[in-house]
Amino acid sequence: MTATTLEGTMATTSLSLLDALESEAIHVIREVVAELERPVLLFSGGKDSMVMLHLAVKAFAPAPVPFPVLHVDTGHNFAEVLAFRDTVVDDLRLRLEVAKVQDWIDDGRLKERADGTRNPLQTRPLLEAIEQGKFDAVFGGGRRDEEKARAKERIFSLRDEFGQWDPRNQRPELWNLYNGRHRPGEHVRVFPLSNWTELDVWRYIARENIPLPSLYYTHEREVFDRDGMLLAVGPVSQPRTAAERASVRTEKVRYRTVGDMSCTGAVLSLAHTVDDVLAEVATTRITERGATRADDRMSEAAMEDRKKEGYF
């Protein structure tokens, strides 16, 4: 928040882009609390979920955020992101629930995939956490600019009792009248950042001074090349081939998204500050997911298929 916004409010009766997006998101978040019984907010500590949580805080101020947060932990998360997540949750005195993919692998309900990525494995632990928590509204940080299946999703998006999304049978969404009605066992996913772009998210992080995990900014890291991406050398992402081993080196990198270490790529970057990142994002020639997510490169419809099953 800045003094400029308040002064701007006095001087004018038209909203800036960021104020319009903020107002829409706050309206959506308040609407969920008004219309649904047990909301929960998906929170990974990543930049989109930090922006979403910041908006939730603003929506109910000076009262506290009236719902808990849920993290699906792949077991492949960056340690600094998990530590950051816990600090944020403690500071805001939120209740955090964690659904652990590792638990499901340990007791045999899920099997590790041959390619080692755990992103597709998150769906069942997520759905079970939703069912056990009896959550009827689940806030997600998904944005329509990320991916073409997301471009067709509603802000309030119904899931059937198996958590499935039916893209051909979505409710039309008119004016600012959202319909969260559902039958027992069904739930709605709600995406307050639907109309934000990656650049809007970073502009808002800069304007609102939203803290982020350090790996969004430049740092030195041991990396190697795989499928045109830079992966971190770590416990779950070791170079496998001779070529990958030969490519191991230390680079100055940052992450554009934070996810499963085994399939989230870093980008070469010297961006120290949020303004540096803004300059970089504004001039990039590659999309966020194209640069950094191996799982979305599997096929033209990778995200669509995962979403139908109940993925984020």
Add this chain to the structure above:
Amino acid sequence: MATASLDTTATLLRIATAGSVDDGKSTLVGRLLFDSKSVLSDQLDAVERVSRDRGHDGADLALLTDGLRAEREQGITIDVAYRYFATANRSFVLADCPGHVQYTRNTVTGASTADVVVLLVDARKGLLEQTRRHLAVAALLRVPHVVVAVNKIDLVDWSKERFEDIAADLRAAAAALGVADVHAIPVSALLGDNIVDRSVNTPWYGGPSVLELLEELPSADADAAAAAEPFRLAVQHVVRPQSGEDRFRDYRGYAGQVASGVVRPGDEVVVLPKGTRTTVVGIDTADSLAAGLDTLPQAFAPQSVTVRLADDVDVAHGDLLAAAEGAPVPTQDVVATVAWLSEKPVAARQLVLLKHGTRTVKAQVREIAGRLDLDTLDRHELESADTLALNDLGRVTLRLAAPVPVEPYARARRTGAFLLVDPDDGGTLAAGMVDG
């Protein structure tokens, strides 16, 4: 780099496009995305790869708007898709509405939030029935501005006369339907003429390119502000911290988004439907509270704020705060135009739920006065009908279980709109616009 820094003057404009596959809509949208540099290299690579796989020469920009697997498999577009592009001064949310105009479900949905509707006309064919129907939907939903790209102007030898004939037809059709503001632009979406930059091939055309015009048109909220619409705010949530900082121990505020108009401390308001009269004593946001301000000097549409009132009145989720002067009178009898959006048809006596603002009440469809035809919308003729089915437009009378402060949609785009919802499965049945 200048665009990267925090530009506090950038604004948002919501656009809806409608049209069928052949009229060049996908090419126009692809061109806007491509020429405004909103397409990144990996997306372009994907388009080039798919274009090659399908045997096209070069990159088919229409593929940029390709969506779901089912759509690719069937070569159709099922649903409204949202696209984003930006210039230095403005960001655009574009609702790309597919298909034939009989899918009023899609076009009505896209138009409901639009500041501007962009339509395409083939310069060789002129105004078709389809264009008139799209204009009718824009008029019905009261979209403030319509931009018509007269496309394939290269295929009529950049003819000024041809363009002016079409523009004249367009103005006549728009005037008959009551479209507030219509602009015609000669373009070639394929070649890029007058899309982003002004074309050298149309020296007789002195107006802006499509993108130049989209950068300048006022948003619906700006139009409403200029028209000095009265203050309305539907209460979403009562904010009562009851703990935390001492200064907020007794805080009680009513959170919602300003639907229209401006509100200032000291303004007289009524709480509807009850009709209790009171005074606004404070307007807060998280930012104003953090800055230690006693109140904001004002709030306007579409800001999300929290309003404090002078008296200890009973206000709850679902209530509407309205400027005391000229406040709507709550009613249980509503006459409205509805766009039927569900595969379940409706007949008289059916029970439904009506959602208006933040209030949902039971309602019964008392009577179906008749069906409206998009082709004759300008004549306001009703065709007699016992039922309304998917994609029908009709006039109905509704009896509500409790009074609701509706207003004519023609005057109030937010407080004149409602949804009808299926009480059994919660599905959205219809979009409603209050007559009057």
